[in-house]
Amino acid sequence: MENKINKSVVCGVAEPLPDISFTPLSTVESRDFWRWGSDNRLPQLLATISRRSPTHRRIINDKADYISGKGFNFDHTEPLLGRMVERINGCGETLRQVLNKVAFDKSLFGNAFVEVVTDAEHSFLSLFHQDATHCRVAKGSQHILLHHDWDSFTKRDAVALPLYPRFEEQPDGTLRSIIHYKDYEPCFSHYGVPPYIAGMNVSAIAYKTDRWNISRLDNSFQLSGMMVVDEAVDNAHDAENLVRSAEARFSGQPGQVLFIVKSGSDKDHSRFIPIESQNDGDWKALHDQATGDIVVAHSWFRSLSGLDYSSGFNSERILHEYEIALNTVILGEQAELLEPITHAMSAILGIDCSSLEIINRPPTRSKPIYMKVWEARKADGLDYDPEDERQQLFLSEISKYNITKVG
Numbered sequence: 050m051e052n053k054i055n056k057s058v059v060c061g062v063a064e065p066l067p068d069i070s071f072t073p074l075s076t077v078e079s080r081d082f083w084r085w086g087s088d089n090r091l092p093q094l095l096a097t098i099s100r101r102s103p104t105h106r107r108i109i110n111d112k113a114d115y116i117s118g119k120g121f122n123f124d125h126t127e128p129l130l131g132r133m134v135e136r137i138n139g140c141g142e143t144l145r146q147v148l149n150k151v152a153f154d155k156s157l158f159g160n161a162f163v164e165v166v167t168d169a170e171h172s173f174l175s176l177f178h179q180d181a182t183h184c185r186v187a188k189g190s191q192h193i194l195l196h197h198d199w200d201s202f203t204k205r206d207a208v209a210l211p212l213y214p215r216f217e218e219q220p221d222g223t224l225r226s227i228i229h230y231k232d233y234e235p236c237f238s239h240y241g242v243p244p245y246i247a248g249m250n251v252s253a254i255a256y257k258t259d260r261w262n263i264s265r266l267d268n269s270f271q272l273s274g275m276m277v278v279d280e281a282v283d284n285a286h287d288a289e290n291l292v293r294s295a296e297a298r299f300s301g302q303p304g305q306v307l308f309i310v311k312s313g314s315d316k317d318h319s320r321f322i323p324i325e326s327q328n329d330g331d332w333k334a335l336h337d338q339a340t341g342d343i344v345v346a347h348s349w350f351r352s353l354s355g356l357d358y359s360s361g362f363n364s365e366r367i368l369h370e371y372e373i374a375l376n377t378v379i380l381g382e383q384a385e386l387l388e389p390i391t392h393a394m395s396a397i398l399g400i401d402c403s404s405l406e407i408i409n410r411p412p413t414r415s416k417p418i419y420m421k422v423w424e425a426r427k428a429d430g431l432d433y434d435p436e437d438e439r440q441q442l443f444l445s446e447i448s449k450y451n452i453t454k455v456g
Contacts, residue, residue: 081204082185082194083239084321089199092182098249099157104340105245110158114373115353116382117149118407130400138166138175144390147269148407149352150178151386152228159243160184163390165213167224167397174397176390179227184228186239191215193227214390214396224229228389248346339443350374353412364413371411383407418445 094426099106121134121144137144145161154161183192187209195208211217216224231241256430344351350370352363391402423440426433434440 050148052148064104076104081186081207082202083190085185085240089185095158095243096182096412100372102343104343104354105248107349108245108344108349109156112347112349112352112382114387115379115409116152117145118383120145120408120409122404122406122408124401124404127401127404128404129398130394130405133394133398133400138177140177144176145180146272147176148386152208152382154181155177155230155232155382155386157181157243158247159234161230161386163228163230164210165216165226165228165393165397167216168222169218169224171397176393182415184229190239193229207359217350223380228393230386244348245343245346248343284369318343321334322428350377369415375409379409418443420444422447 078090086094098110098417100399123129123130123134134144136142137147146309151161151163158181160181162181162184162456164177164179166175166177167173177196183195183197183199185196186192187194190212190240192209192211196202209228210225213226213228219225232244233243234246235281340353340356344354344356350373352367352370353374370397387405387407391405394400394402421440422442422444423433423435423437
């Protein structure tokens with residue numbers, strides 16, 4: 050046979066996994082607003098990362114739920130305050146629903162926005178959450194610009210709202226303003242920075258280790274290796290086609306296969322040489338370390354993120370960590386979010402909001418130590434006898450606190 054490739058070697062390897070990373074797009078000129086990130090698309094990047102790391106997303110969801118609480122306590126002799134809590138805008142949303150969206154945005158972006166709507170007579174007040182990805186700080190820092198697509202920004206399609214407490218009349222006759230919440234960070238004047246900013250890289254690591262395991266599962270955990278094929282081929286083009294056909298048929302991800310085509314041998318020496326990977330433990334350790342670093346970056350707690358349930362449901366630890374989170378994170382965030390809202394209610398509608406407070410409940414139930422045994426059994430749906438002397442004991446008397454007097 051003429052033009053055979055004599056003892057030549059043609060190599061090919063399966064293509065690696067595509068890097069599903071966030072690709073910045075070209076942005077419009079920023080004559081009218083301050084860019085949020087170097088390409089004005091940092092919010093989209095943060096949202097994308099949150100959708101790819103389970104632990105990262107779980108912490109953001111949980112922080113928003115804990116901060117928005119379980120409802121509100123307030124003075125029921127203030128009927129207008131009660132109506133505002135039950136219906137804060139024309140969309141039928143409650144105050145907690147709006148607060149939950151605001152808490153989510155602030156946990157995710159380090160920024161959140163609430164639109165305030167009233168009229169010249171102050172006859173009503175409505176509060177609307179605005180998606181932070183649609184908002185940018187205008188040059189001059191006196192307005193917030195809202196636009197549906199910042200990749201094709203045009204000033205005529207944008208809505209400019211003054212920062213609270215300034216109001217401006219809109220074409221529909223209403224007076225509108227917008228509250229901008231932002232987490233302080235040195236060197237950042239116009240936008241806040243999320244608290245987990247130091248953990249963005251480890252969030253990417255957690256995502257990539259998850260993607261590695263998915264790829265191994267898709268490949269049925271096949272080994273990588275080198276396939277040597279003895280085949281008579283006429284030219285380099287035929288050899289290349291043979292390699293590509295073999296790759297498409299046999300190679301997988303991440304089980305990479307290197308194909309080598311040899312010709313000119315009298316005997317068939319085709320063989321597969323596996324390359325065993327001994328780094329499974331390293332991948333798991335890397336993933337576990339990344340998960341732990343994400344929790345630390347969020348200033349959060351493992352038991353409140355569902356990370357320690359594999360070792361048993363330790364309700365006592367959950368309660369202790371919730372108590373710490375309540376006093377170090379939750380109460381401070383609640384006060385920051387509620388302050389401008391209650392100020393708007395007082396200034397516009399004249400409502401006394403001093404009694405308004407968020408109801409905070411731990412994720413697991415705990416009965417007060419001053420409850421009697423029969424009351425606890427009744428609460429749990431068990432048989433109880435208020436006349437039984439043993440059930441007259443306080444829970445504190447049969448618990449580790451051993452408090453015998455309740456004053």
